[in-house]
Amino acid sequence: MAQLLLTKPLCVFDLETTGVQVVSDRIVEMCVVKVMPDGEERTKVWRVNPGIPIPPQASAIHGITDEMVAECPRFSTIAHEVLQYLEGCDLAGFNSNKFDIPLLAEEFLRVGVDFEMGKRRTVDVQNIFHRMEERTLSAAYSFYCGEKLENAHNAEADVMATLHVLKAQLDRYPETLQNEIGFLSDFSNRQRVADFAGFIAFDSEDQEIFTFGKYKGRRVREVLLQDNGYYSWVLNADFPLYTKKVLTALRLSMR
Numbered sequence: 001m002a003q004l005l006l007t008k009p010l011c012v013f014d015l016e017t018t019g020v021q022v023v024s025d026r027i028v029e030m031c032v033v034k035v036m037p038d039g040e041e042r043t044k045v046w047r048v049n050p051g052i053p054i055p056p057q058a059s060a061i062h063g064i065t066d067e068m069v070a071e072c073p074r075f076s077t078i079a080h081e082v083l084q085y086l087e088g089c090d091l092a093g094f095n096s097n098k099f100d101i102p103l104l105a106e107e108f109l110r111v112g113v114d115f116e117m118g119k120r121r122t123v124d125v126q127n128i129f130h131r132m133e134e135r136t137l138s139a140a141y142s143f144y145c146g147e148k149l150e151n152a153h154n155a156e157a158d159v160m161a162t163l164h165v166l167k168a169q170l171d172r173y174p175e176t177l178q179n180e181i182g183f184l185s186d187f188s189n190r191q192r193v194a195d196f197a198g199f200i201a202f203d204s205e206d207q208e209i210f211t212f213g214k215y216k217g218r219r220v221r222e223v224l225l226q227d228n229g230y231y232s233w234v235l236n237a238d239f240p241l242y243t244k245k246v247l248t249a250l251r252l253s254m255r
Contacts, residue, residue: 005179006037009089013102014159016062018054022102022240026050028064031155033163043073045156047072061155076111090181092123094137094162102196109241121185125166128188144168195243220250
């Protein structure tokens with residue numbers, strides 16, 4: 001299996017949550033495998049009390065119940081520890097660009113901890129898989145690694161499977177995939193986005209554009225100059241905190 005060629009640590013991570021809504025759902029478990037440039041792998045798991053009930057349908061997927069997290073710390077208690085563990089690292093996951101990274105950023109901002117992505121590269125193993133084969137994580141693990149994924153939707157099992165799939169992808173597609181995080185980040189990101197959730201993206205000239213609503217495809221700065229009330233509407237609507245942060249920074253840069 002391919003050894004990742006890294007210039008800095010890569011944190012492969014997975015979240016188990018109360019649901020799939022980035023704005024309103026919470027983390028109940030987080031696993032991170034930190035892969036060092038020399039190939040060493042360090043695993044860290046946090047079990048979290050989300051502060052809200054875990055719906056039965058979520059517990060049915062990941063097996064974590066309210067009783068199991070009753071004595072666990074809230075995310076606010078471990079936020080700085082998690083941030084320190086991720087410091088100076090690139091990030092990877094399975095469907096992480098659309099879900100895990102946006103939700104993690106939301107948890108950080110919700111407790112007043114700034115989570116910057118400017119210098120981090122991200123590798124979404126699902127996007128690589130979908131561009132090459134079109135499958136789920138369990139199917140990807142079976143396809144690339146020739147094994148059945150046991151304990152699916154257990155954070156540690158999923159993150160280890162994701163890491164193994166990424167390495168196997170490098171083995172399988174040597175003529176397409178470069179063993180370099182910058183390339184894998186570009187390859188696995190179908191659209192360059194300014195926020196995590198994809199509400200603000202970049203156009204071909206590296207200008208921020210809206211990807212939703214009546215101004216879809218329009219440049220953000222042009223819209224803010226034209227429609228003063230749109231900024232206030234976004235800030236008061238049910239958008240992720242990080243999207244609002246990015247929009248505010250763009251507005252301030254126009255002054």
